[in-house]
Amino acid sequence: MTTPGGPEGTAAERGAAFRSGFACFVGRPNVGKSTLMNALVGTKVAITSDRPQTTRRAIRGIVHRPDAQLVIVDTPGLHKPRTLLGERLDSLVRSTLTEVDVIGFCVPADQPIGPGDRFIARELANVKRTPVVAIVTKTDLADPETIARQLLAVQELGDFAEIVPCSADRGFQVDLVADLLxxxxxxxVALYPEGDLTDEPEQVLVAELVREAALEGVRDELPHSIAVVVEEMAPREGRDDLVDVYAHLYVERPSQKGIIIGHKGARLKEVGARARRQIEALLGTKVYLDLRVKVAKDWQRDPKQLRRLGFYD
Incomplete structure (x- = not known):
């Protein structure tokens, strides 16, 4: 008989111990950490892009199981910082490593092991008390022989508790990754109420969805210069089916502003339409989205502007 806790009942009904705690994903930029977290949570709680350094904050996604609650912390990719923002992101990753119960070290199947992977493996070797599960991501982009070689190469990087290949896009062994963590x-006991999928405020999630839409199709150097702040978000007065969202996109130079806006505003309209669809799916209601592009000169290097844009010390 199927019980409310699932096919085999809740942990208590089976006499098993309920487990709860935190895991974090770490890896160099653009190795699929956010995509894997979204697949584990079962919905989109972190934005994804093929541009490096998309993730800029430690976002928590919550996986609910009858016998466990796994809180995944998606971190920015570790890299050699070139700006004050980069330094703060690296500091955020290192502090997260010391606060979780298990670490998932993500290495893509389709790219050779490089200096960035070796650097992170050395960093993880210094985290003595926390087990590390090596996760070979993006197996859908590599053939079996390449995946086998990558698994052996990862094994040589360190003494990992487990090494597991997976594909978040195809759903291959995603559940096994959760099991191992x-x-x-x-x-x-459970750390969050049943049904909670993230502890990120809705305004932060909305800002991230706008930034994700803005990242599509821009020049290689531009993603690092885009920041988004939701200035106001509230239901339209007299309407319970419409939310007004007013957001500012910040870039560092006037030339970048022109790229975002596009010819006669065409590109900004495209960004707005793409973001609005995602925000409506998130909020479950119709959305009026007002986007304005502003220049905050060299904001990645300015402590005051970093604080104003939400990147605190």
Missing amino acids: ISRLPEG
């Missing part, structure tokens, strides 16, 4: 969590 959960098995290393301590026994404990």
Whole structure:
């Protein structure tokens, strides 16, 4: 008989211990950390892009199971910082590594092991008390022989608790990744209410969806210069089926502003339409989205502007 806790009942009904705790994904930029977290959570809680350094904050996604609650912390990619923003992102990753119960070290199947992977493996070797599960991501982009070689190459990088290949896009072994991470969590009670998928405020999620839309199709150097702040978000007065969102996109130079706006505003309209669809799916209601593009000169290097844009010390 199927019970409310699932085919085999809840952890308590099976006499098993309930486990709860935190895991983080770490890796160099653009190795599929955010895509994997979204696949594990079962919905989009972190934006994704083929541009490096898309993730700029530690976003928590919550995986609910009858016998466990796994809170995944998606971190920015570790890299050699070139700006004050980069330094703060690297500091955020290192502090996260010391606060979680298990670490998922993500390495893509379709790219050779490089200096960035070796650097992170050395960093992880210094985190003595926290088990590390090596995750070979993006297996859908590599043939079996390449995946086998990558698994052997990852094995040489360090002494990992487990090494597992997976594809978040195809759903290949995503559940196994969750199993391996959960098995290393301590026994404990649920940390978040059932049904919560993230603890990120809605305005932050909306700002991230706007930034994701703006990242599509821009020049290689531009993504690092885009920041988004939702200035106001509230239901339209007298309407319970419409939310007004007013957001500012910040770039560092006037020339970048022109790229975002496009000829006669065409590109900004495209960004708005793409973002609005995602925001409506997130909020479950119709959305009026007002986007304005502003220049905040060299904001990535300015402590005051970083604070104003939400990147704190």
